Amino acid sequence: MSAALPLSAASGANALLERLPVVLRDGLLGYLPESLRWIVSGLITIAALLAVFGLLFAYLTLAERKLLGRIQNRPGPNRTGWFGLLQPFADAVKALTKEDIVPREADAVLHYLAPVVLVALSLMGFAVLPFGRLLVPVELDSAVLYFFAAGAATELAVFMAGWASRNKYSLLAAMRALAQLISYELPLLLSFVPVIMLAGTLSTTEIVTAQGGWTLGFLPHWHVLTPWGFAGFVIFMIAALAESNRSPFDLPEAESELIAGHLTEYSGFKYALFFMAEYFGMCALSGMAVTLFLGGWQAPCAFLEFIPSYAWFGAKLLALLFGFIWIRATLPRLRMDQLTRLAWKFLVPLALINLGTAAFWFLTAGWSGPLQLVRWAVAVALVVVPFLLLGRRLTAGVAPRTYRYAT
Amino acid sequence: MSLTPEIGGAHVRAVHDEFHGDLLEVSMGPHHPSTHGVFRMIVTLDGETIVKLKPVFGYLHRNHEKLGENTTYLASMPYTDRLDYLNSMSNNWAYALAVEKLAGLAVPERAEYVRVILAELTRLLNHTCLAGFLMQDCGCSGTPLMYAFREREKILDLFESLSGSRMMCNYQRFGGCRVDPPAEWLAGAQRLVDGYSAFLDEFEALLTGNEILMARTQGVGRLDPALAVSAGVAGPMLRATGVGHDLRKVDGYGVYPRFEFRVPVGAHGDTYDRYMIRILEMRESIRILQQALAGLPGGPVMDPKAKLRGFRPKAGEAYGRIEGPKGEIGFYLISDGGPNPYRYRVRPPSFINLTILEDMCLGHTVADAVIILGSVDIVLGEVDR
Amino acid sequence: MSDAAPAISQEERDELRRHGILLTSLEELYNWGRSHSVWPLNFGLACCAIEMIAASMARYDIARFGSEVFRPSPRQADLLIVSGTVTKKMAPQVVRLWNQMPEPKYCIAMGACAISGGPFKQGYNVLKGIDRFIPVDIYIPGCPPRPEALLHGLVQLQAKISGQAITGPDAPRHLRSDIECDCPVPEFGAHDLEPPQNPAVWTPPPSLVRPDKA
Amino acid sequence: METVEQLRDRLLARFPGASVTVISNPSPSAQHSLLLDHAHAREIALYLRDEPALKFDQCSNVTGIDWPEKEITETTKVTVPDPAGGPPKVVAQTTKRREPGYLEVVYHLYSLALRQGPIILRLRTGNRADAVAVPSLTPVWRSCEFQEREVFDLFGVTFEGHPDLRRILMWDGFKDHPMRRDYAEPDDYEWEPTPHGDVLAKAKKHYPEKPAAEPAKEAKP
Amino acid sequence: MLGTGLIKGLAVTAKNLVGSYHDPARYTTVEYPEVKPPLPEAYRNFPFLVSESADDPMGTLRCVACQICEKECPPQCIYIEKSKDKKPDAAGKLQIYPTVFAIDTSVCMSCQICVEVCPFDSIKMDQVYEVATPGRYGDLLLNREQLAKSNAYYHQIRPTEAAEVDGRLAAERKAAEEKAKAAAAAKAALPPKPAAPSPAAKLPDESRRSPQGEGGAAKPPAEGAQP
Numbered sequence A: 001m002s003a004a005l006p007l008s009a010a011s012g013a014n015a016l017l018e019r020l021p022v023v024l025r026d027g028l029l030g031y032l033p034e035s036l037r038w039i040v041s042g043l044i045t046i047a048a049l050l051a052v053f054g055l056l057f058a059y060l061t062l063a064e065r066k067l068l069g070r071i072q073n074r075p076g077p078n079r080t081g082w083f084g085l086l087q088p089f090a091d092a093v094k095a096l097t098k099e100d101i102v103p104r105e106a107d108a109v110l111h112y113l114a115p116v117v118l119v120a121l122s123l124m125g126f127a128v129l130p131f132g133r134l135l136v137p138v139e140l141d142s143a144v145l146y147f148f149a150a151g152a153a154t155e156l157a158v159f160m161a162g163w164a165s166r167n168k169y170s171l172l173a174a175m176r177a178l179a180q181l182i183s184y185e186l187p188l189l190l191s192f193v194p195v196i197m198l199a200g201t202l203s204t205t206e207i208v209t210a211q212g213g214w215t216l217g218f219l220p221h222w223h224v225l226t227p228w229g230f231a232g233f234v235i236f237m238i239a240a241l242a243e244s245n246r247s248p249f250d251l252p253e254a255e256s257e258l259i260a261g262h263l264t265e266y267s268g269f270k271y272a273l274f275f276m277a278e279y280f281g282m283c284a285l286s287g288m289a290v291t292l293f294l295g296g297w298q299a300p301c302a303f304l305e306f307i308p309s310y311a312w313f314g315a316k317l318l319a320l321l322f323g324f325i326w327i328r329a330t331l332p333r334l335r336m337d338q339l340t341r342l343a344w345k346f347l348v349p350l351a352l353i354n355l356g357t358a359a360f361w362f363l364t365a366g367w368s369g370p371l372q373l374v375r376w377a378v379a380v381a382l383v384v385v386p387f388l389l390l391g392r393r394l395t396a397g398v399a400p401r402t403y404r405y406a407t
Numbered sequence B: 001m002s003l004t005p006e007i008g009g010a011h012v013r014a015v016h017d018e019f020h021g022d023l024l025e026v027s028m029g030p031h032h033p034s035t036h037g038v039f040r041m042i043v044t045l046d047g048e049t050i051v052k053l054k055p056v057f058g059y060l061h062r063n064h065e066k067l068g069e070n071t072t073y074l075a076s077m078p079y080t081d082r083l084d085y086l087n088s089m090s091n092n093w094a095y096a097l098a099v100e101k102l103a104g105l106a107v108p109e110r111a112e113y114v115r116v117i118l119a120e121l122t123r124l125l126n127h128t129c130l131a132g133f134l135m136q137d138c139g140c141s142g143t144p145l146m147y148a149f150r151e152r153e154k155i156l157d158l159f160e161s162l163s164g165s166r167m168m169c170n171y172q173r174f175g176g177c178r179v180d181p182p183a184e185w186l187a188g189a190q191r192l193v194d195g196y197s198a199f200l201d202e203f204e205a206l207l208t209g210n211e212i213l214m215a216r217t218q219g220v221g222r223l224d225p226a227l228a229v230s231a232g233v234a235g236p237m238l239r240a241t242g243v244g245h246d247l248r249k250v251d252g253y254g255v256y257p258r259f260e261f262r263v264p265v266g267a268h269g270d271t272y273d274r275y276m277i278r279i280l281e282m283r284e285s286i287r288i289l290q291q292a293l294a295g296l297p298g299g300p301v302m303d304p305k306a307k308l309r310g311f312r313p314k315a316g317e318a319y320g321r322i323e324g325p326k327g328e329i330g331f332y333l334i335s336d337g338g339p340n341p342y343r344y345r346v347r348p349p350s351f352i353n354l355t356i357l358e359d360m361c362l363g364h365t366v367a368d369a370v371i372i373l374g375s376v377d378i379v380l381g382e383v384d385r
Numbered sequence C: 001m002s003d004a005a006p007a008i009s010q011e012e013r014d015e016l017r018r019h020g021i022l023l024t025s026l027e028e029l030y031n032w033g034r035s036h037s038v039w040p041l042n043f044g045l046a047c048c049a050i051e052m053i054a055a056s057m058a059r060y061d062i063a064r065f066g067s068e069v070f071r072p073s074p075r076q077a078d079l080l081i082v083s084g085t086v087t088k089k090m091a092p093q094v095v096r097l098w099n100q101m102p103e104p105k106y107c108i109a110m111g112a113c114a115i116s117g118g119p120f121k122q123g124y125n126v127l128k129g130i131d132r133f134i135p136v137d138i139y140i141p142g143c144p145p146r147p148e149a150l151l152h153g154l155v156q157l158q159a160k161i162s163g164q165a166i167t168g169p170d171a172p173r174h175l176r177s178d179i180e181c182d183c184p185v186p187e188f189g190a191h192d193l194e195p196p197q198n199p200a201v202w203t204p205p206p207s208l209v210r211p212d213k214a
Numbered sequence D: 001m002e003t004v005e006q007l008r009d010r011l012l013a014r015f016p017g018a019s020v021t022v023i024s025n026p027s028p029s030a031q032h033s034l035l036l037d038h039a040h041a042r043e044i045a046l047y048l049r050d051e052p053a054l055k056f057d058q059c060s061n062v063t064g065i066d067w068p069e070k071e072i073t074e075t076t077k078v079t080v081p082d083p084a085g086g087p088p089k090v091v092a093q094t095t096k097r098r099e100p101g102y103l104e105v106v107y108h109l110y111s112l113a114l115r116q117g118p119i120i121l122r123l124r125t126g127n128r129a130d131a132v133a134v135p136s137l138t139p140v141w142r143s144c145e146f147q148e149r150e151v152f153d154l155f156g157v158t159f160e161g162h163p164d165l166r167r168i169l170m171w172d173g174f175k176d177h178p179m180r181r182d183y184a185e186p187d188d189y190e191w192e193p194t195p196h197g198d199v200l201a202k203a204k205k206h207y208p209e210k211p212a213a214e215p216a217k218e219a220k221p
Numbered sequence E: 001m002l003g004t005g006l007i008k009g010l011a012v013t014a015k016n017l018v019g020s021y022h023d024p025a026r027y028t029t030v031e032y033p034e035v036k037p038p039l040p041e042a043y044r045n046f047p048f049l050v051s052e053s054a055d056d057p058m059g060t061l062r063c064v065a066c067q068i069c070e071k072e073c074p075p076q077c078i079y080i081e082k083s084k085d086k087k088p089d090a091a092g093k094l095q096i097y098p099t100v101f102a103i104d105t106s107v108c109m110s111c112q113i114c115v116e117v118c119p120f121d122s123i124k125m126d127q128v129y130e131v132a133t134p135g136r137y138g139d140l141l142l143n144r145e146q147l148a149k150s151n152a153y154y155h156q157i158r159p160t161e162a163a164e165v166d167g168r169l170a171a172e173r174k175a176a177e178e179k180a181k182a183a184a185a186a187k188a189a190l191p192p193k194p195a196a197p198s199p200a201a202k203l204p205d206e207s208r209r210s211p212q213g214e215g216g217a218a219k220p221p222a223e224g225a226q227p
Helices: A011-029 A034-071 A087-097 A108-128 A143-165 A168-199 A203-212 A227-245 A266-295 A300-304 A309-330 A336-363 A370-396 B009-018 B062-068 B073-081 B090-101 B109-137 B142-165 B183-207 B209-217 B223-228 B238-239 B271-294 B349-361 B366-376 C010-038 C049-057 C093-098 C110-115 C147-160 D004-014 D038-050 D144-155 D196-208 E004-024 E068-072 E113-117 E150-157 E159-185 E211-215
Strands: A404-406 B024-028 B040-046 B047-054 B264-267 B316-324 B328-333 B343-347 C081-082 C106-109 C138-140 D018-021 D033-036 D059-066 D070-081 D089-099 D100-110 D114-123 D134-135 D159-160 E047-053 E078-088 E094-104 E124-126 E149-152
Touching: A011 A034, A011 B024, A011 E068, A034 A108, A034 A266, A034 A309, A034 E004, A108 A143, A108 A227, A108 A266, A143 A203, A143 A227, A143 A266, A143 B062, A143 C081, A168 A227, A168 A266, A168 A336, A168 B024, A203 D059, A227 A266, A227 A309, A227 A336, A227 A370, A227 B316, A266 A309, A300 B366, A309 B366, A309 E004, A336 B209, A370 B183, B024 B366, B040 B366, B047 B349, B047 B366, B062 B073, B062 B343, B073 B090, B073 E068, B073 E113, B090 B109, B090 B316, B090 B328, B109 B183, B109 B271, B109 B366, B142 B183, B142 C049, B142 C106, B183 B271, B209 B271, B223 B238, B238 B264, B238 B271, B238 B328, B264 B271, B264 C093, B271 B366, B328 B349, B328 D059, B328 D100, B328 E124, B343 D059, B349 B366, B349 D144, C010 C049, C049 C106, C049 C110, C049 C147, C049 D004, C049 D144, C081 C093, C081 C110, C106 E047, D004 D018, D004 D033, D004 D038, D033 D038, D038 D114, D038 D134, D059 D144, D059 E068, D070 E211, D100 D144, D114 D134, D144 D159, E047 E150, E068 E078, E113 E124, E149 E150
Parallel strands: C081 C106, C106 C138, D033 D114, D134 D159, E047 E149
Antiparallel strands: A404 B264, B024 B040, B040 B047, B316 B328, B328 B343, D018 D033, D059 D100, D070 D089, D100 D114, E047 E124, E078 E094
16 A cells, blocks of 8 residues: 555544554554565555455345346245345355356366456556555556556457357457457547546556545545536446446347357356456446545545545445446447447547647636636537537438338 | 438438448347347447348247148147237137137137237237337336336236136137136126226336337338338337238127227338337227127037047138238148148238238348347247247 | 154264264255255246246245246256146156256246146146156145246145155155166157156045045 | 139130139138049149149148048928828938038149249148049149158049159058058057056056055145 | 426325325235235136035045046146046936046146036136146146035136026026926837936037126026026
C-alpha cells in the first residue's frame, strides 16, 4: 500500500474509520521482523481483496438472481438460509463437489488452464484500483495501461476455453469472443483517453485526486459531469458491457444460440471459476469506471465527506453493478455483425470526436462568465450532434412500422 | 451502415466461392435451448453464415394418427389436446368441427359463442407466449417471457375453472361444449379481456420499439408471398407476407361472420412483421372477445341429439379446418361406419409452416436462424404428432 | 454413522464416533449443498415442458428453491427433468445427455409419458418409460402434472438427497463402486431400439401386481 | 365454384387422354373427390394451379390411406330353374372375391386467390407391395415436400420426382411403414398393469406364473 | 432517436422492480409448499371411486363393475374384474361389484372421460396432485382400496356437483322404489326382481347422461325421474 496521503479536512472520527484498514494491517505487521513485512503486507492485501471481492462475487450472484426475480414479479432464491442468504454457499459446495469432466477429445492442458488464467487475469486488474483514500494495493505510474492490458488478456482465456473444448459451439463462441475483443478494446481505450489527457497522468490515484473538490459545496468535479466526460462514460460502460460479456453483448455464451458457448464443456468448479471471472471482470471494469469518471472514492457533496472514502467507492461500484443487472434484465442480445458495426461505426467515431470535445474543453478552461455558457453549449453540441447523426445512420432502415388491414 | 444490411443468398454464395473457407456442420438440437422442443436442424455454416439447413423431425413422433385410428371418436378428443399443447381449446374445436361435418351435427348458438370466446382466449394465450419465447430467443433474460406467462396464468385459471385442467382442457364435444360457462366465469373472462390491452401496451413498451430488437428482426427471414402460398404456409406467418387470408373471414365458420374485426397484414414478411402481426391480432382478438361476451345468447350448449357413447358416423369422409393460432389446423377423417375412424389425419400448421425454413434462413447467421425458427411458432407436439 | 456400527466394542465405537462426527458433519454439508442447489437441465420434450417452464415462471418460481438456473449444457446441470414423451427416436439422445451430466446427478420423470409412455404408450415410436434406460429418482404422475406437483417432486428430491449417506449401502450412485453410472446408449434397429431396455437399470416388477384376467 | 362433376368434364375436355373419376362421398360433408391417373396427374395439377378460373394455388393437406386387400362376400339372388321342372327357385348365391389392396394419396387443394375449395385429388398405387409409386406433386406445390415425405415414411408410397425422398419421422434405418394397417409393432410390453385387447395378448406372454397365494391380495376381504 | 426504445424498456422493468414491493399484480408468486393455491371446483387430476360410507368403503362402493369406463378410457389405464356373486348396494339392491379395480396413474391422462360415461356416478375426479414418489411400481398403480373415497370427501372437494349428484341419485332411487311398489301391487304374486343379471345390459338411458353435468357448473336436475 502506498504511504498515507495527507488528510485534508478530515475530522477525528473520519480519520479513524478512514485509517481503520491500514491500522489493522500495520498492527499485524508490527509483530513481524522487518525483513518479512513487505511480503506479508502484500499477502494481506491479496487476502483482503480476495475475501472482499470473493464475498462480493457470492452475493452479487445472489443479488442478480433476486433482482432479476423482482423485476420478473417473483422473489428469487429465498429458502436457503435466512432470506436465501446461504444460496451462494450451497452453490459453491455443490460446484466444488461436482464431478469434473474433461472431454476425451479436448486439449486437456488448455482446458484446465483456461479458467485458471481467466480468474488470474481478471483479478490482476484490482491491483491498481484506488478503493479508498488510503487503499491502493499497488501504486503504479502507468496504472491505467496496466489495468487494460490485463483486462484485454482475459478474452484470450475465453478463446483458450473455446478452442480447447473441441466443441463446435465452443469454437464458434471463441471466434466471437476474439472478434468482440478486437472491436471493443478500441472504444474502451478511446473513451478514457480524454481523462488521461486532462489529468495528465496514467496513475489512478492522481486521476481520482484530480476529480476532487466541489463547486458550491455540492457539485463535484467528477468527469462524468462534463459533456465529454458523460459521453466518455457512456461509451466506456457500453464497451465494458461488451468486454465483460454481459447482456446485451453476451455473444460468446449466447444461451439461445450456442448452448453455453465457450462454457459448454466445462463442469463443476471450472465452470464456477468462469462465472467468478465474469463477475470479477465486471467489478474491475466498474471500479475503473468509478475511478475514471465518477470521482473514485470522492464524496458527492462536501458535507458527506465524513463517510469513509472506501464506502463511497463501494456505493458507486454497487450502483454500476446494479445497472449491469438491470440492463441484463431488459435488453435482447445483439447479433455478431451488429455488435462489431456498433463498435467500429458508432462508438469509435464517437469516441474520437469526444477526444476533440475534450480538447476544446481543455483549451477553454479559462473561459468564465457568459463565455462559460458558450463553452457548455459548444461542448454539448459536439457530443449530441455526432450522436444523433451517427445514431441515425446506424439505425437506417430500422424503424417502427405501421400495418394495414386486409378486407 | 445500417444495422440490418442486405444479406442476400446469392451475394453470400459468391463471396464464399471467392474465399474457399472450410464449411462447418453444426447439429442444432434435438437438445438445444431454442429449438422449442426436440427439433433438430443440421446447419452448414460458412463462418457464421448459413449455407445449408436441413430440418430433422420425428423426435416427438408419438403416433397420434395411429392412436386415433385405434380408439373411438370421443377418445381422440383428449389426444387432440396434446397436439399443440399450448392451444388445446382450438385443437378441440377443429376436431369437433371435422366430426360434426362428418356426422352432420348442428351446434347450438350459445356453444358457438362459447367456442369463439375460448378460441380467441387461446389465441391470446398462444401469441403472448410466442412473443415471450421469441424474445427469449433474441437473448432477453427471461423478463418478457415472465410477463407473458404472468398473463398466461390468468387465462389458464379461466380454463381450469371451466374445464378442470390448465392445459389439457378436453372441453369441446361433438355438437357442443361439455360445460356451460356460469355467470361468474363469464365475469372473470370479461375482467381479463378488459385488462389485456393494458398488458399489451406494457409489453410493447418493453420491446416493440427497442432498437436492438428491431435491428435483430427487421429484414431477417424474409418470406416471399408467392412462395408462402405455394408452401401451404398459413396463419400469422402467411399474413405477415401480405396475403390477407384468414379462415375466420374466408370460411366464416362458427359465428365469426357476426363479429367485426380486422385482419392485420404485413408488408415485408420478415421476423419483425411476424411478431407484430401477432401483437395486432391479439388486439383484434380482444375486440372479438368483447363482442362475443356482450352478445352471448342463452340456451343449451349441447346438441340434444348428440351421443356421447356409441358414436358411429355413417361411412364417408370430411375435412374440417379452423384458423388456429398457428395457422390452418385441419382434421381429415374417414369413417367406415365403425366406432373408430378408418383414417384420422391432422393437418398440422406448424409442420407445414416449416417447409420453407431453409429458404428463410439461407444467408443469415446462426443467431438469426434461432429467431426465424422462433417466429415460425412451432410446437413439436404438432410438428411430429 | 455411529448407529450403523453394531457388534463392535465400545472403544471401537468411540473411535468411530470420533471419525463419525467429522464424517457426519461433512456429510451434512455435502447433502445440504447438493440439495439446495439443484440446477436442472434446460431440456423440454413435450407438453410437460411447458408446465416445467411455468414452474420456473413468476407464479410458481422454482427459483425459491435455488433451482431456476436452467443450464442449457448438460455439463453444468444436476437434474434431468424428463418432461414429456420420450420417443424411440429421442431415447438415445436422452441417454446421451444423461451420460454427459457430471455426478452427482438426478433424474425426475415428469408426467405419465416419461414414467410409462402414458397415454401414448401404445404408439409404435414411444418408449414405455424412461426408466428403461436411465435410473429415475422421482416419478411425478399427471398429464401434465401441475407446476405445484413439480415443485412437490423437487422437494421430495431434496429430501431424498438429504437422506443419503456418503458411505455404506445408502450412498448415492456415484459414490459406490459396485454400480456402473454410465448407461449404454441404445441404437436404432430395423424395427425397434437395440437393446429395448438397459437391464442394469430396469427390472420388471418381481411379481404381478394385477392378477391375470380370467 | 364448379361442382366436381363440372370440373371433371372440364379436365376431360382439356386432357382428352386422361382418366378422371369422381369418387363420391356419402357423408353430410359432401366433399367429393377426383381420382387421377398417374400419367396426367402432374399436368392436371399444374392446370388446376394456373388456370385463371380455378387457381388452386395452395395444397393444404396431403395424406396417405392404406386400403388393404379385402375379401368381399357378395350375396346375389339368382333365380335357378328347378331341374325337376317345378317353379324356378330363388337361391342366394354367395361369391367371394378378393379386392386387391392399394395405397391412396389424397391432396386437399384450396384457392387463396379466389377463396374456393376444397378440391380433393386422389392418386392410387397399383398394389401395396411393389407397385407403390405415384407421381410427386412437390414441383407443383411446395407444401407437398414434407407431407409426401411423411406419406413415404409412414405408408411406403414412393413419389416419383420428389426432390428429397427420405424418411422424415422415423429414423433412417427403420424398415417398416407403421401407418399401414397390417403393421406389427415390436413387442416391448413387459410391464403392463392394465392392458386391453391386442396389448393384453402381447403382455400376457411376459406375465410370470401367477403365484397361488397372490389373488388374495386384492380380493374382497 | 437512438436509445429511446431502450430507455422505454428499462423504464418498464424498473416499474416492475418497484411494483413488486407494493403492487400485488406485479408480485404474483404463490409460495407453494406453505401456501397452497385454492383449486377451482372443476379441477381434476386422477379418478377415485365414490363409496357411500367412509366406515365401510369396500362394502358401499357405487361401482357395479359395468366396465364402461374400462372400455371408454382412452389410454386404457383402468382394469376391472367383476365379482361372481352379488351383494346389496347402498339402496339395498343386489349388485355385482368389482373385485379388482385398478387404475394405473402412471398412464392416466386425466381426461375425465371415465367420469362422463359412468352411468352410476361412481367414479369421479380427485384433486390431489401431490403424488410425486420415488417408487415406480408400488405407488402409481392404485387398487380398489386406494381408490375408494367417501361421498363426504366428494362433497368436500366438489360441493356443487356432489349435491347435484346426490339429488339425482335420490330421485332415481325413489322412482325405482315407486316403480317396484307399483309392480308389486300389479303383480302381487310375483316378487320384485332385485337386479338385472348384468347391469351393463340395463343401463339407464344415455341421453340422461348429457355431458354438461361434469364440470361443476350449475345444471338443472335430471330431466324427470326415470320412467
